[in-house]
Amino acid sequence: MPAVIRAKCIVVGDAGVGKSAICQLFTSDGSHFPKNYTLTMGAEFMVKPVVIPDTQDTVEMYMYDSAGKEIFTDMVMKFWDHPSMMIVVYDVTSETSFSSCEKWIERVRSQKPDVPFPGALVANKIDLEQRRIVGPKAGKELAMKTGLDYYECSAKEMQNVDTPFYFLASEYYKLYQEKVELFKAFVA
Amino acid sequence: MFDLALSEAGAQIILATSSDDKYPPENMIDGKDDTFWTTCGLYPQEFIIKFTSLVSINTIQISCYNVKKLKMEVSSDDNQAFKTLAEKELQPSDSAPQSEEISGRNVKAMNLRVVIESGYDHFCAVYKICVHGNAERS
Numbered sequence: 654m655p656a657v658i659r660a661k662c663i664v665v666g667d668a669g670v671g672k673s674a675i676c677q678l679f680t681s682d683g684s685h686f687p688k689n690y691t692l693t694m695g696a697e698f699m700v701k702p703v704v705i706p707d708t709q710d711t712v713e714m715y716m717y718d719s720a721g722k723e724i725f726t727d728m729v730m731k732f733w734d735h736p737s738m739m740i741v742v743y744d745v746t747s748e749t750s751f752s753s754c755e756k757w758i759e760r761v762r763s764q765k766p767d768v769p770f771p772g773a774l775v776a777n778k779i780d781l782e783q784r785r786i787v788g789p790k791a792g793k794e795l796a797m798k799t800g801l802d803y804y805e806c807s808a809k810e811m812q813n814v815d816t817p818f819y820f821l822a823s824e825y826y827k828l829y830q831e832k833v834e835l836f837k838a839f840v841a
Numbered sequence: 842m843f844d845l846a847l848s849e850a851g852a853q854i855i856l857a858t859s860s861d862d863k864y865p866p867e868n869m870i871d872g873k874d875d876t877f878w879t880t881c882g883l884y885p886q887e888f889i890i891k892f893t894s895l896v897s898i899n900t901i902q903i904s905c906y907n908v909k910k911l912k913m914e915v916s917s918d919d920n921q922a923f924k925t926l927a928e929k930e931l932q933p934s935d936s937a938p939q940s941e942e943i944s945g946r947n948v949k950a951m952n953l954r955v956v957i958e959s960g961y962d963h964f965c966a967v968y969k970i971c972v973h974g975n976a977e978r979s
């Protein structure tokens with residue numbers, strides 16, 4: 654039997670940036686884009702297995718799509734213990750959502766300050782070209798500064814939504830393999 | 842006294858929350874120091890060892906890595922609820938496995954449940970668990 658590695662993926666960002674849209678698209682294999690905005694209250698939980706290329710192993714992603722509205726923050730943070738990875742989303746048409754990213758990153762990292770974990774910064778709604786305010790340069794700089802990997806996507810156009818998830822799954826899988834090598838080295 | 846947690850002696854792992862076939866939970870009770878069980882992400886993680894009969898536990902030794910909060914529980918038969926035997930916070934270790942000894946206080950047990958409630962990293966290893974004690978006369 655192949656190995657099943659499990660990861661807790663915390664998805665954060667301001668309200669309305671498209672976190673739920675991204676999560677739902679990813680978990681439904683691109684069949685469900687929620688056109689109308691239904692704000693998330695608390696956290697929504699979903700699971701999606703990702704098969705790691707060239708192996709038979711799977712990373713099972715336990716996703717916590719967290720509410721962006723501040724009033725829910727204390728409540729959602731209760732779900733974030735032992736994070737394995739994070740996805741921070743902003744809306745390229747909203748400067749505010751972009752400047753909030755560092756605050757979100759801090760909040761997730763404060764859960765496990767001693768243990769590094771992989772993360773992705775996702776610029777969503779790139780289909781709204783005319784209204785775009787936050788360019789790729791600013792996004793990449795923030796990603797660099799905060800140690801995340803930068804991605805652009807449009808949940809509406811179903812463009813590039815899966816990429817950050819696959820990236821994180823494979824980073825996490827690599828971490829697992831590194832640790833196993835370390836475990837072996839102690840008794841070799 | 843014997844090591845009661847040996848597969849050779851009939852002990853079995855009846856539950857483990859992680860399983861990578863390359864590093865299966867049976868590696869903890871195979872009597873070897875150089876094989877191990879890996880947890881595959883998330884907390885808590887646990888495993889249950891079932892002894893061949895009711896035993897009285899003197900000490901438990903565990904050799905592991907990246908384990909932070911550890912809890913041991915016992916049940917005296919399959920229909921009994923588990924009772925806490927010990928709760929420990931292990932010190933981190935950099936370059937060698939952690940080694941911990943827990944007093945069994947001669948508690949009677951048929952099953953031993955070990956819960957890793959948190960760790961120093963995403964993944965933990967348990968190399969070996971030895972349960973020293975005696976079989977209870979029935």
Ligand SMILES: Nc1nc2c(ncn2[C@@H]2O[C@H](COP(=O)(O)OP(=O)(O)OP(=O)(O)O)[C@@H](O)[C@H]2O)c(=O)[nH]1
Binds near residue numbers: 670674693806
């Ligand atoms: N144009 C466009 N609209 C999008 C895109 N992604 C999401 N939306 C829309 O943006 C709105 C908000 O999306 P949600 O996914 O609910 O936002 P959220 O981040 O989950 O919001 P909270 O749950 O309140 O934190 C919805 O009306 C979506 O249809 C996108 O890529 N492009």
Ligand SMILES: [Mg+2]
Binds near residue numbers: 672674691719
């Ligand atoms: Mg939402």
